[in-house]
Amino acid sequence: MTDTTDATPQAGPASAGAPKAPEAAPEAPGRLPGQSGGGTPPPPAPRPYGPPGLLERLESAAFARINRTREWYELPGPLGLMNLAVIREDLRRHNLYDTFGAGGERDRRPTRRLAPHRSYDGSGYDPYDEDMGRAGTRLDRNSPLELVHPDADEELMAPSPREVSRRLLARRGFVPAPTLNLLAAAWIQFQNHGWANHGDNEEAEPLTVPIAADDDWERQGGTCPMRVNRTRPDPVAHTAPGVPPTYENTVTHWWDGSQIYGSDEARCRSLRTGERGHLILEDGRLPRDPRPGMECLDATGMNSDYWSGLSLLHTLFAKEHNAICDLIRSHHPTWDDERLFHTARLVNTALMAKIHTVEWTPGILDHPVLHHAMRANWYGLLPRWVTRTFGRIGGEALSGTLGSATDHHAAPFSMTEEFVSAYRLHPLIPDEITVRDHRHGAVRKVIGFDDMQGATTRTAVDDFGISDLLYTFGVSHPGALVLHNHPDALRNFARLSGEHIDLGTVDVLRDRERGIPRYNAYRTMLRKRPVTSFEELTGGHPGDTPLLRELYDGRLDRVDTLVGNLAEPRPAGFGFSDTLFRIFVLMATRRLKSDRFFTTDYRPEVYTPEGLRWVDENSMVTVLLRHHPELEPHLAGVANAFAPWKGRS
Incomplete structure (x- = not known):
């Protein structure tokens, strides 16, 4: 597999057409409006990501043999870290698949002028592909394309996704994740809203989900049979034969804070004051969304499926953006609004990426090897004082991703359907939240999730205040990512649009509809040994073995990936399965390595x-x-803000 952004003819499974070399060299990256000429020359074309060398092949073969009996997390620390690095390289070579060409596209458009800062729609980042990562381009795949053709409609319902939701996902009693707080649950949705969105599909005939005779869905307010809108199809009709269905990302693919800033210029400018680079805040709050029917939500870059947890984080990082603007303006008083805004956006986005990499991820994957791996991902293996004193030494491994060479590996950069699927983390949401006073810890009120989502989002923030809600989230646990822990509030969920859905059913159905391989095929394509029995799959929860065997009619090959990942035994400290983690191993650094602003x-x-x-x-x-110094007593000595804070009884 080779890098399809190279200007030379391409080969391998990720290739869909060779881009032409630019007629003229693009402008030097980093030159902002008002800067004088000069700058740096354009970066060289990325080198093809060719076959592994002898040492890489030997490492891969050696660890493949070791992993037949011992996984990376069962090895001594340094060896486990090496094993993870080899897994990542294998995934980079074999699990990036490009769908370019499905609509008859032949050539990628070279970028005539590199964006000097993050562009409004995500275009202009790569000198040889202007549209790479742009809003409105396709989501690609981590699975080989021959594996991602979805079943026919009748097979999509085998077994019924509603029965999977009722019998395997439905919460039997809240199971907490004791090492995390509720901010961790809000954070991942906050970040995910900036990475991928399929949009709405009101036009196609919905999928029909059968309802069992003993199902109470109608009594809950749902329709019988259940109707679920299909995923909005790729607006570019396919002309290439044998290509699986593809779907469009309605937001930018980059890690660029588009959930705050929007994915088009008009939306972004509507959120700005037009002065000093600032975003609009009114008395410390984001303003109301002015669009009809949306006044209960904040005006921000992305407010789909919005709730008070998202409102807290959108508001917090809008404040952070403005604080960064003020810092930069104090050093560069002649800069205009546009330059201040775009520079602050770069800094704010990088800070969010850092928080996610070295705080959120080690928080939910609390394993010693992962702590070292994620810090090395950001900072490199060398001590930080070495890089600060002498600058970058060596490549990505020693000095970290930041400032390293851009590399798209085996395919042009994009978010993938498998990556979207990996973030089906709805068990994190509790059905009830005990709101507490941040000064004394006293209980103010116990509210349900419906009392702080959709139409009640801003009302909840108004009623309780940001300080008390942040404190409440800091001392409350999210749910554990296990079977039988999907929140009732999301399995009987009324969207702002009026749509009434069971998100557990939708989660299962979306994976099937979009061609996510079933669990054992998913493991195999990630070079992980398939499970050989339902007993092995359910591991430490033997009570679920007969239930899974019955529901899937004894066929391991039909177990849904979502179910398998929730059932699978996992490494000590891991909040989700090692199988699911393989997607993160691949995509976590990819979002950084492909982005020249990182x-x-x-x-x-x-x-x-x-x-x-x-x-x-x-x-x-x-x-x-x-922005909230009043929370200092609860955060004193707290190393990770996504771990439980110090509470007051």
Whole structure:
């Protein structure tokens, strides 16, 4: 497999057409409006991601043999870290598949002018592919394309996704994740809204889900049979034969904060004051969304499926954006609104990426090897003082991803359907939340999830205040990602649009509809040994063995990936399965390595020296305390803001 952004003819499974070389060299990246000429020359074309060398092949073969009997997390720390690095390289070579060409596309458009900062729609990041990562381009795949043709409609219902939801997903009693707080649940939805969205499909005939005779769905307010809108299809009709269905991402693919800033210029400008680079805030709150029927939500870049947890984080990082603007303006008083805004966006986005990489991820994957791996992903294996004193030494492994060479590996960058599927983490949401006073810890009120989502989002924030809600989220646990723990509130969920759905059913159905391989095929394509029995799958929960065997008619090959990942025994400290983790191993660094604003353009000429220091010196704790110093007694000594805070009884 080769990198299809190279200007030379391509080969391999990710290739869909060779882009032409640009007629003229693009402008130097990082030159902002008002800057003088000069700058740096355009980056060289990415080298093809060719076959592994002898050492890489030997490492891969050696660890493949070891992993037949011992997984990476069962090895001594340094060896486990090496094993993870080899797994990542194998995944980069074999699990990036491009759908370019499905609509008859032949050539990629070269970028005539590289965006000097993050563009409004995600275009102009790559010199050889102007549309890479742009809003409105396709989601690609981690699975080989021959595996992702969905079943016919009748097979999509085998077994009924509603029965899977009722019998395997429905919460029997709240199972908490004791090492995390509820901010961790809100955070991942906050980030995910900036990465991928399929949009709405009101036009096609919905999918019909059969309802069992003893099902109470109608009594809950649903229709019988259940109707679920299909995923909105790719607007570009397929002309290439044998290509599986593809779908469009309605937001930018990049890690660019589009959930805050929007994925088009008009939306972004509607959220800005037009002065000093600031976003609009009114008395410390985001304003109401002015669109008809949306006034109960915040005006922000992405507010689909919005609730108070999202409102807290959108507001917090809008405040952070404005604080960064003020810092940069104090050092560059002549800069205009546009330059201040775009520079602050770069810094704010990088800080969010850092928080996710070195705080949220080790929080939900609390394993010693992962702690080292995620820090190395961001900072490199060398001590931080070495890089600070001498600059980058060596490549990504030693000095981290930031400032390293851009590399798309085996396919042009995009989000993937498998990555979207990996974030079906609805068990994190509790059905009830005990709101507490941040000053004394006293209980104010116990509310249901429906009392703080959709139409009640802003009302809940108004009634309880941001400080008490942040404190409440900091001392409350999310749910564990296990079977029988999907919240009732989301399995009987009324959207703002009036649609009444069971999100457990929808989660299962979406994977099947979009061609996510079933669990054992999913493991195999990620080079993980398939399970050989239902007993092995259910591991430490033998009570679920007969239930899964009955529901799937004794066929291991039909077990849904979502179900398998919730049932699978997992490494100590892991919040989700090692199988699911393989997608994260691949995609976590890919989002950084493909983005020149995290690689070749992560430099003071683009971010400013002050901006780079801001990213380096801050964390989720310092962001919270900057804007809510009243929370200091609860955060004193807390190393990770996504772990439970100090509460008061």
